[in-house]
Amino acid sequence: MHPKSLVAARTGGVMSAVVLGSLLVAVPQAEAAGVPKAAAAGSACSANVYKRTFYKNTAFSGKPVKTDCDSAVDQKWSGAPVAGVPKDKFGVRWSVTRDFGSGGPFTFAVSATDGVRVYLDGVRKIDLWKNTGDTARSKSVNLTIPSGKHTLRVDYVNWSGAAKVAYAYKPRTAAKYDKVKPLAPTGVKTAYNVKSRKTTVSWSANKEMDLGNYSLYRRPVNSNAWTKVATTTARTHTDPLVNPDDRTPYYYEVRAKDKAGNVSTGSADTIVRPLPVVASLTGSYDPKTGKVSLKWPLNTEPHFDHYTVLSNDEPNKVGTWVPLGTTRGNTWTTAPVVPDGEWRHYRVLVTNDNGTTTYSWHGLSAGSADEVWLEVPDRVAPVYTPDVTLRSCAGGVGVTVDGILTSFRDFTGAAIERRERGTGAWSVIARKEFPPRGDSTVSVCDPLPADGRAYEYRARTYDKAGNHSPYSTVVATTYPMPVPTPEPDLGERTASSGR
Structure with a gap:
């Protein structure tokens, strides 16, 4: 937020008034405070301080006799203003480039004997170019200066007699003239005290010349309602609010108000997190070592203390977050994990130097920046080997593989193979993918010629990574299949025997 305030009194900021003839002239406060008015110029003068050059002619030609800061x-x-310059027929030029912030209405006022001209960005705004001897005359103009940086230049010549010159510029602060809002303040910084649980906010000085005051506002991150914390002419303030639990983040912004009553927009919202957070968490699995490596941005807040790394390996249940350890660094490598194709879940919490730790919800949270989910590649074969049963079907042998519900084992499908007894080649006669929580039964009618040849059948399960279980026991039959001999009816036998 940049109210239209005069730059703070350091090297020519806030102006006080002096009188030259009938002209009210603004003089930088630095001079009033005893700071030397002119100093030898080095490569550049201080901010908002004029560079002054002396010439031994009235055409401002040739190399300046002297250059300093004013x-x-x-x-x-x-008499002569400086050594090497005559007391008559000399010229002096002042120039300065400064930031006018949002700009607005200003008054340029000058009083001088002999010749004086005032320029804004090279455009002449005041022209009093006449030999007047010892008699001074004055002139002022009202004009609007655009926002940003602009260059002021004053050219003065003395043809004869006493040399007198004074120039000043100042904002017009009456509300009927000034309708320009100050710029929003910048450079907002915050500092959180974990002992008092209070936040101190500071910001940069505005470039304006008619600052009235600043206002500091606060709102919780989950609210759009701003609360005014303070109105001040200072550039720092400690919020009296005591944070309730070290976990509640707030936004702060600063607004500026000029003397005409115009209020700037708010500064960029600056968040204060009493408890630092992990901004992002990434992870990778190393198939050679079987370990998971985690990485996150290192927190640099002064109230940061350490991290806690947790894991959760039970995604299909309620799950428990288990602490793996603590660190002050921003990397972590786990012990080897089983490459079973399951998801691994990791979370990193922060503890500040007041002993407060990030709240850790018991469940998984896919959208949390401090949480990462990794699917470990599956190199573990299913342990379940199915049973194969045979039956007669129309035109062939009926083969059935009975499984169990898919939610209780690590396989996603099953395949049935057949070969003629005595040969080495097995052929897949059925393959079926199972629904996530459905029945895992495979049944097929295998058409065969009715020539009495013997056939063998076997089956195995597989997972989505292509790992296969061991084969089932091989079962064999001929086709057509033998008709089973019915068992005798013991009840009929008993009746026929008279028993």
Whole structure:
């Protein structure tokens, strides 16, 4: 937030008033505080301080006799202004480039003997170019300065007699003239004290010249309602709010108000997290070592203390988050995990130096930045080997594989194979994928020629990674299949025997 305030009094900021003839002139506060008005110029002058050059002619030609820095255009010379410059027919030029913030209405005022011209970005705004001897005359103009940086230049010449010149610029702060909002403040920083559970907010000085004050606002991250915390002319403030639990984050913003009553938009919202968070968590599985490596951005908040790494390997149940250990670094490598194709879940919590730790919900949270889900490649074969039963069917042998519900074992399908006894080649005669929680039965009628040849059957399950279980016991039959001999009816035998 950048209210239209004058830059703070350091090297020519807030202005105080002096009188030159009938002209009210703004003088930088630095001079009033005893800071030397002019200093030798190095490569550049301080912010908002004029660069001043002296010429031994009135055309500002040739190399300047002297160059220095001047906090204000306000001079009276009865003789030569500096060594090497004559007391008459000399020229002095002042120039400064400064940031006017949002800009707005300003007054340029000048009073001088002989010749004086005032320029804004190279465009002449005041022109009093006449030899007046010892008599000074004044002029002021009202104009609007656009936002941003602009260059002011004052050219003064003395043809004869006493040399007097004064120039000042100041904002017009009356509400009827100034309708320009200050710029939003920038450079907002926050500091959280874990002992008091209070937040201190600071921000950069505005570039404006008519600052009235700043207002500090706060809102919880889950709310759109702002609460005014304070109104101040300072650039730092400690929020009296005591954070309830070290876990509640708040947004802060600063707004500026100028002397005309215009209020800026808010600064960029700055979040305060009393408890630092893991902004993102990534992980990878190393098939050579069987270990999972975790990585996250390292927290640099002064109230950060350590991380806790947890794992949860029971995705189909309620699950339990088990702590693996703590670290102050931002990487972690687990012990080897079983490559069974299951998902592994990891979470990293933060503890601040007040002993408060990130709340850890008991369940999984796919959208949490501090949580990562990894599917470990499946290199473990299913342990379930199905049973094969044979029966007669129309035109062949009926083969059935009876499984169990898929939610209780690590396989996703089953395959049935057949070969003629005495040969080496097995052929797949049926293959079936099972629904996630459905029945896992495979049944097929295998058409065969009725020539009495013998055939063998076997089956095995497989998982989605292509791993296969051991084969079932081989069962054999001929086709056509032998008709089973019916067992005698013991009841009929008993009746016929008279028993």
